[in-house]
């Protein structure tokens with residue numbers, strides 16, 4: 001069945017959608033995720049008593065699921081009369097939920113009617129490019145959203161945030177009468193990867209909250225965990241989003257292909273709001289030899305990363321040869337960060353480990369290490385030399401002995417000098 005458009009321009013064409021939903025029948029086609037993957041975000045930004053407008057509802061089951069968990073006032077609109085007919089019939093027993101055939105760029109609603117406008121994939125469909133005609137259509141769409149939302153109301157938009165779309169959103173909602181937040185939805189991405197060929201694009205939830213006027217611009221991003229990071233400019237926010245998209249580009253490539261034996265890929269994982277990477281991952285593939293197992297992640301304890309086996313490409317290749325895994329991800333815990341237990345580190349690495357799964361691997365990801373903890377690294381002295389720049393002296397544990405090391409920070413995987421400390425002589 002040829003269900004996807006030949007050119008993405010057709011995404012904004014009503015006849016295209018009528019044909020799409022006729023061919024599809026009553027079988028739901030979900031863009032970017034379903035209630036289960038999205039609910040943790042939606043429940044945060046939508047209250048049960050809110051009046052909700054869902055634009056471009058399509059035949060997604062999202063509104064029915066929201067209704068069934070207690071959202072009482074939902075109005076769905078779509079430009080396709082075919083899908084509105086289908087949805088009215090499927091949802092006849094959900095008596096208080098409305099499905100109306102209406103153009104989201106020119107609605108019949110009054111000003112300040114809704115607490116929430118919810119868009120899943122519709123903005124992306126309406127804005128395939130940024131030519132003049134498209135931008136004029138999006139201006140109309142956004143001015144309708146601004147008009148129908150009450151003060152304190154939220155525009156919640158689930159999108160892939162292609163750069164021209166993010167740019168338009170920021171141009172429209174990045175001022176002192178809107179608070180603008182971008183949250184990455186890992187749950188939707190993981191589901192999309194599981195359902196498809198293992199690759200996925202980052203899915204974002206944008207929340208723009210309408211205010212009268214605020215004393216300052218509020219722009220926030222959350223790309224991992226719960227921590228919101230304040231941005232000072234729209235450009236800074238756009239750069240954050242782009243870095244997540246670029247990383248996905250690399251991991252998608254790694255999900256489909258094996259690296260050549262002589263190559264390895266390095267990825268830094270950085271926590272939002274911090275300047276230095278928390279982890280560095282080295283991805284090594286073994287193509288020609290018989291791999292016993294497909295995939296594992298090896299966690300290098302703190303302080304051991306400068307040893308030949310972990311700190312050089314040849315060493316990591318040997319580690320992989322001896323471990324006999326098709327793909328080995330060597331994870332280094334970077335200096336300057338504190339780490340809890342080995343289990344906490346595994347949890348932090350779980351998402352990245354999933355994103356690097358090679359094609360054909362399924363099941364639990366084995367995490368390997370040298371012992372049962374993350375190792376110990378204590379900074380004894382830090383300084384800057386006019387000759388060699390920043391340096392650090394640190395104590396690390398190597399096979400039950402404490403070693404004191406001098407490291408030049410511009411080459412952190414190399415130990416400049418090292419001495420084994422005598423027991424009891426130093427604190």
Ligand SMILES: C[S@@+](CC[C@H](N)C(=O)[O-])C[C@H]1O[C@@H](n2cnc3c(N)ncnc32)[C@H](O)[C@@H]1O
Nearest residue numbers: 017030031056057058060078079103104120121
């Ligand atoms: C990518 S689909 C998303 C469908 C649904 N929200 C989902 O998550 O599965 C885009 C939807 O927007 C609808 N649409 C396109 N242009 C529209 C417009 N101007 N007004 C309202 N709906 C529109 C299409 O009919 C289609 O159902």
